[in-house]
Amino acid sequence: MQELSKSDDDQICEVCGDRIVDNGPGISWIIHDWTCGRCGKHVCFGCGGHSPGLGYGKEDSEKYGDICLECYWELRESYAGKWESEFGNDASFDNPYELGEDDRELRERIRKGGAESDD
Numbered sequence: 776m777q778e779l780s781k782s783d784d785d786q787i788c789e790v791c792g793d794r795i796v797d798n799g800p801g802i803s804w805i806i807h808d809w810t811c812g813r814c815g816k817h818v819c820f821g822c823g824g825h826s827p828g829l830g831y832g833k834e835d836s837e838k839y840g841d842i843c844l845e846c847y848w849e850l851r852e853s854y855a856g857k858w859e860s861e862f863g864n865d866a867s868f869d870n871p872y873e874l875g876e877d878d879r880e881l882r883e884r885i886r887k888g889g890a891e892s893d894d
């Protein structure tokens with residue numbers, strides 16, 4: 776094992792802005808952070824490790840592997856649009872790719888109060 780001097784600044788989740796908690800030596804087998812396979816962001820446990828899922832997401836899932844929440848939502852949105860144009864007119868059930876209320880709330884919260892980006 777190599778001793779790395781890492782600053783706290785490196786341990787901030789790039790999606791929600793929370794500190795990425797290092798569990799310390801001994802329990803390092805617990806995943807505490809992720810690197811998004813799509814945008815490359817370094818994110819906390821809660822914000823990473825998502826999969827685009829089945830259906831339209833299958834290809835992206837193979838391409839990107841685990842992705843962050845922001846990418847997940849972004850992809851879901853594009854799938855929802857795809858689904859809508861394909862099945863929206865005669866569907867007897869709701870769009871399976873549409874974000875739930877909880878997802879939307881969380882997304883809003885992260886957008887407003889989350890990590891400041893300079894885009």
Ligand SMILES: [Zn+2]
Nearest residue numbers: 788791819822
């Ligand atoms: Zn996070």
Ligand SMILES: [Zn+2]
Nearest residue numbers: 811814843846
């Ligand atoms: Zn991402």
